[in-house]
Each structure stands twice: as structure tokens, then as C-alpha cells.
Amino acid sequence: MLIYRLVFIFMPVVIYMSFMWAPPAAILGDASRILYFHVPVAWVSVAAFIVSGIQSILFLVSENKRREREYMAYNSAAAGMVFTILTVITGSIWAKLSWGSYWNWDPRETSIVVLMLIYIAYLSLYSSLKEHPNRGGISSVYLIIAMITMPFFIFIIPRIYSSLHPDTIINQEGKIHLEAAMRITLFASIVTFTLLYGYIYRLMNRISRLEIKAEEKHYDI
């Protein structure tokens, strides 16, 4: 779809806005600019997990397009894994700049690591079921079981245990504590990284579709 190609226009604009247009934060200064990359990749990590989970549920409940659903769930998880690693890296850099150490086992740091472990577990399970005819069904059930634990990490733990992490975009007061220019840059970046995920995801799905077609035609690729 054409909309995902907008990423080629939006990405340079967002990079410019992040480094040149948005003002530095009051205490952190220019180091705060990592916000425009850390928050969007964290959002995409969770969004990719949700997409993967939805595709898994659809795989189990629908009668047709099952093969397609299977690789769509897998591809979203594979893309989500990359974004989760980026979240961990950008989060560690930000933690070092603001708290003085790369890792603190803060509740929010823990929740993103758990998400990464779920991705690793899912991808490991999927690859070890290579020869099994029910690969899609088994891996889909795993993702659904793993999805049950996610609200605990994303919504419950950070609210029970004290965290050094700044307020999330949607906090308990329902307000965004950012200047207008910073807010616009952040939302532009979130949209751009979502488009980037959509673009990569579509490409991966196209490749999977071609691989299946080639398999069906007995081509060896």
C-alpha cells in the first residue's frame, strides 16, 4: 500500500525535527532527544506483539487462509523482536544518561525484557517445530498464552512498584507533560515508526507469500 511508502518522506523529516526543531528538555538537555526514538520503537514492539497475537487468534478460529495467518503472525513477531532489541538499547542509553547506569531492573525495563523473552521463546518454539504439520496451531496457542501475561507487565507491575521511569504517554492523570514542539515531534515519530513497521511487515509477508508459491510449484529456492 502507498501509505507505508510515506515512511521515506516522514523519516528524514522526523530525524530533522528530533535533532533540530524540538527544543532540548529542561534538565536532561540534548540527551532527551533519544525520547523521539525510544518511545516509538517501544510502541511498535508492543503493537507488533498485538498484531502477532491477533493473527494467532484468527489462525485458530478461521477455516481459510490459515497458512497466510501463520506466516503473518511469525513475521510480525520477527519484526517486533528487532524493535524490542532497539527499545532495550535506546532505553539503556537513556538510563545511563539520566540515572547513571545502563540497567536498573526498573519495572518498565523488566517488562520490555520480558516481552523480548516472549519473542525469543516464540521464535525458538516455531523453529523447533519445523517438521511438524501442526506448527501454526502450536505456536499460535503459545502466543495467546504469552499474551495473558502482558497486561501484568505493562499495566499492573509499573503501577504497583515504584519506578524511576518517566510517566508514560498515557499516565494516570491522562495528561502529556511535554512542550508543544516536543509533543508534535514525538507523535510524528510514533506515526513514522509505525509506518516503518508496516512497510517492513508488508515486505516480509510478500516474501513469505512468494516462498509458499515457489514451494507449491516445486521450485527450490
Add this chain to the structure above:
Amino acid sequence: MQSRLFKNLRKDFLIEFRNRSAMNISFAFAGITTLSVSLACGGASLTPQIHSVLLWIIIFFSGMSGLSHIFIREEEERTSLFLALHSDAENIYLSKLIFNIILFACITALVTPLYLFFMQVMPVYRLYFILTASAGSLAVASITTILGAMVAKAESRGSLFTVISFPVMIPVLWISIQLTSDSLEGGSPPELRSLLFLLAFSGVIISVSYLTFKFIWTEQ
């Protein structure tokens, strides 16, 4: 339905008691891990937090060593297809779940007193301690039953079971460690809602597993 369930359960217990090696290994693993931890600590004075972490690590790995066995045995002995023809998926799941809950309750009942004895620690809130160990074991058994069914169908089962279990098990371990620490430490009584969380978590996992087990057991 009930008669099939009890027949399956009886069959599992009979097979395990006839060939005790798997169960003996599970119990031996749990006992040896507890002893090796206490030996390594060598009478050192540990905080309640460290005690609860060590206890739950032992319980977690004891579960990892034995709880997938019930499904792996069906695959290794090539009886899973026959079982699928004989009983519906829900019956099979419930019988394996009950078996795992009983087995893991026995393992926890072995590990916990051994740990308390060798580490010379006594919980201040004993009832909370027992309830936490019971609710935590129930949660571990309910998670590992469905994951054991998945692993039985995969290659490189042993290491994969730990890899896929750990992320799902973290909420249970987190809450159980906190509750155990509170019941060992004294001070303010542990929160009842955390205990309820463990029971609710087990309930949700068992419900979802019951609904989705047929997608694992029967080829779609």
C-alpha cells in the same frame, strides 16, 4: 466425560508407578538441588529476600525437570495417537493437569521443608507461607502442563521447555517471591490480594489452556 478423565488419570498414575524412574528422578533432582544450595551457602546468614529467591529458583527448576514428562512420554512411546482416538482433547488435558498438580504438590512438599530444615529458617507467618507455596505450585503446574504439551511435539525438548516456560512464569515467580519474603520476614502481614492474584492467574491459564488444548493435541 468424568469416567474417561478418571480412566486417563488412573492410567497415568499406574504407568508412573510401574516405571518409577521418571518420578524418582524428579524427586531426586528437587532434593539434590535443595541440598546443593544449602551446602553452597554453608550456614551463611541470608536475608528473607534471598531465601525466598533461592527457594523459588529450586521450585522452578524442579518443575522444569519433571512436569513436561507426562506429555513427552506419550510421544516417545508413540501412544499419543491412540490416546487422541480414545479420549477427547479436553479430557486428556484435564487428566494431565490433575496429574501434574498432584506431582508438583508432592515435589513442593518435599523441597520446602528440606529447604527450611537445611537453611535453618522459619517463616513468621506460617499459614501465608504454606498458602503461597500451594498457590505458587498450582500456578507453576497449570502453566507447565500446556507448555509441556507443546514441547512434546517439538525437537530439542529439554532446553526448549525452560526457554518457553520462563517468560510466562515470571509473574508467578515475582509474586511468589515477594509473598514468601514477607511471610519469612514478619513485620506487616503479607497481602491477601497477591495470593488471590496467583489463584486468579492459575484460573485464567487453565481456562485458556482448556479452550486451546485441542489445537495442540490434534493436527488441524
